[in-house]
Amino acid sequence: MTKASGPLRAEGGFPVVGIIGGGQLARMSQQPAIALSLTLSVLAESETASAALVVPHAPVGDHTDLETVRSFASDVDVVTFDHEHVPPEVISALLADGHPVHPGPDALLHAQDKIVMRRRLTDLGIPCPRWTAATTAEEVTAFGDEVGWPVIAKTPRGGYDGKGVRRIGSAGEVAEWLEAVGQDGPMREGVLLEEAVAFTRELAVMVARSPSGQAATWPVVETVQTDGVCTEVLAPAPGLDDDLATTIGEAALRVAGELGVTGVMAVELFEVTDPRTGAPAYLVNELAMRPHNSGHWSIDGAVTSQFEQHLRAVLDLPLGDPSARQEWTVMANVLGGEHPDLYPTYRHLMARDPGLKIHLYGKGVRPGRKLGHVTVTGDGDLEALRERARHAADYLQGVIDE
Ligand code: ADP
Numbered sequence: 243m244t245k246a247s248g249p250l251r252a253e254g255g256f257p258v259v260g261i262i263g264g265g266q267l268a269r270m271s272q273q274p275a276i277a278l279s280l281t282l283s284v285l286a287e288s289e290t291a292s293a294a295l296v297v298p299h300a301p302v303g304d305h306t307d308l309e310t311v312r313s314f315a316s317d318v319d320v321v322t323f324d325h326e327h328v329p330p331e332v333i334s335a336l337l338a339d340g341h342p343v344h345p346g347p348d349a350l351l352h353a354q355d356k357i358v359m360r361r362r363l364t365d366l367g368i369p370c371p372r373w374t375a376a377t378t379a380e381e382v383t384a385f386g387d388e389v390g391w392p393v394i395a396k397t398p399r400g401g402y403d404g405k406g407v408r409r410i411g412s413a414g415e416v417a418e419w420l421e422a423v424g425q426d427g428p429m430r431e432g433v434l435l436e437e438a439v440a441f442t443r444e445l446a447v448m449v450a451r452s453p454s455g456q457a458a459t460w461p462v463v464e465t466v467q468t469d470g471v472c473t474e475v476l477a478p479a480p481g482l483d484d485d486l487a488t489t490i491g492e493a494a495l496r497v498a499g500e501l502g503v504t505g506v507m508a509v510e511l512f513e514v515t516d517p518r519t520g521a522p523a524y525l526v527n528e529l530a531m532r533p534h535n536s537g538h539w540s541i542d543g544a545v546t547s548q549f550e551q552h553l554r555a556v557l558d559l560p561l562g563d564p565s566a567r568q569e570w571t572v573m574a575n576v577l578g579g580e581h582p583d584l585y586p587t588y589r590h591l592m593a594r595d596p597g598l599k600i601h602l603y604g605k606g607v608r609p610g611r612k613l614g615h616v617t618v619t620g621d622g623d624l625e626a627l628r629e630r631a632r633h634a635a636d637y638l639q640g641v642i643d644e
Contacts, residue, residue, distance in 0.1 A: 257557060258283055260314060262305050263324025264291030266603035267533045270541065272296045274550035284324070285314045293324065295604045308332050315341045322505055322556045323532050326354050327400070344453065344504035344556040345531045352501055353531040356434045357398045366500055368493055369525050371439045375432040379420055382435060383413045389437040395419065396434040407470060409438065439525060441512035445479050446536035449494040450506045450551040453558045457498055459491045460544060460564040465536050471610070475573040477539040477566060480624055483522045490524055506552040508534030535575070542599045542617040543571025569621040574631040576602065578611040580640025587638050598634050
């Protein structure tokens with residue numbers, strides 16, 4: 243491995259991991275980095291970005307600017323990401339400069355562009371919703387008439403938390419919708435259209451893969467979304483059919499291998515009922531190639547968290563054990579609500595529930611913004627654990643006051 247040549251050369255031969263993006267994922271990577279004596283550097287959006295507040299080196303710069311990213315990379319031993327918004331050509335330039343980058347641009351493209359992802363997964367025979375890429379209103383109408391209305395339209399790039407996802411109820415809405423997305427905007431490249439899946443619930447599985455090809459998956463989880471935003475994760479997914487869990491894990495490993503993923507990847511899924519057999523089945527919704535909200539439970543709930551595993555994987559170290567520590571882990575997201583300052587809520591919550599784990603991301607409160615999460619682990623009564631996690635998230639958000 244080439245050694246960082248800049249001022250960040252770490253003592254004792256420990257590598258410096260550079261993370262592009264200073265959000266909460268980079269922030270939560272700092273904790274395992276402390277234990278493993280790894281040095282992190284983040285290319286942050288601002289001095290007060292979530293990770294910039296806790297990581298020892300946090301230069302501020304634009305992740306789309308090649309020279310900024312190049313100079314950042316020359317100070318670290320390996321480059322990885324907090325988000326998927328670094329342009330592929332910038333990542334390719336880093337590789338050409340000789341910097342190890344994980345995941346690499348060819349793999350990452352499948353998490354950056356939903357049409358590229360759908361095409362590749364379909365080629366691999368991985369079950370997906372019926373889909374097409376459309377550039378004209380006529381194509382949208384033809385697809386809806388074929389698969390049935392409503393259809394789900396997605397801008398292929400740049401969406402997150404349901405932004406860029408739109409339900410089109412009927413052929414009559416197509417003109418209105420085209421106007422809303424703008425003829426010169428996403429439609430120019432084509433919009434991803436999918437059948438509206440009648441799923442029984444949403445699932446996710448995290449997989450880690452190292453450059454030398456070692457790979458591991460965590461248990462399949464259930465994710466609960468409210469208005470397109472994940473609010474709760476249940477690990478493992480309660481009542482999930484054993485065969486389906488195995489099939490999903492194998493599919494995630496196969497996708498990671500075929501795409502050459504390095505680092506951790508989240509595979510978001512829909513659980514459906516096979517109309518022919520009545521058996522539970524899955525469809526892949528999307529891929530994220532970084533630690534992911536559906537894996538936050540692993541900090542408190544697994545032997546190896548997704549953040550530690552990602553660091554191990556990008557450094558090509560042997561992977562850790564991803565097994566759950568207890569029967570259940572429930573994670574609830576804390577979204578911005580009534581309280582401008584969350585610290586005053588600690589006393590009540592900590593006194594009420596000593597087993598509760600609070601993780602806040604150092605972010606200013608804005609309505610609906612992901613500010614943190616809480617986790618509860620235990621054996622036995624899942625509903626009681628859910629109630630504790632829900633209560634804590636609601637109290638932090640100011641939805642309830644006792
Ligand atoms: P984002 O990239 O913004 O997270 P997703 O593709 O994950 O977008 O979609 C956000 C949410 O929209 C999903 O979690 C799911 O609830 C819903 N959704 C997405 N695609 C479909 C579909 N084809 N059918 C039904 N619901 C969908």
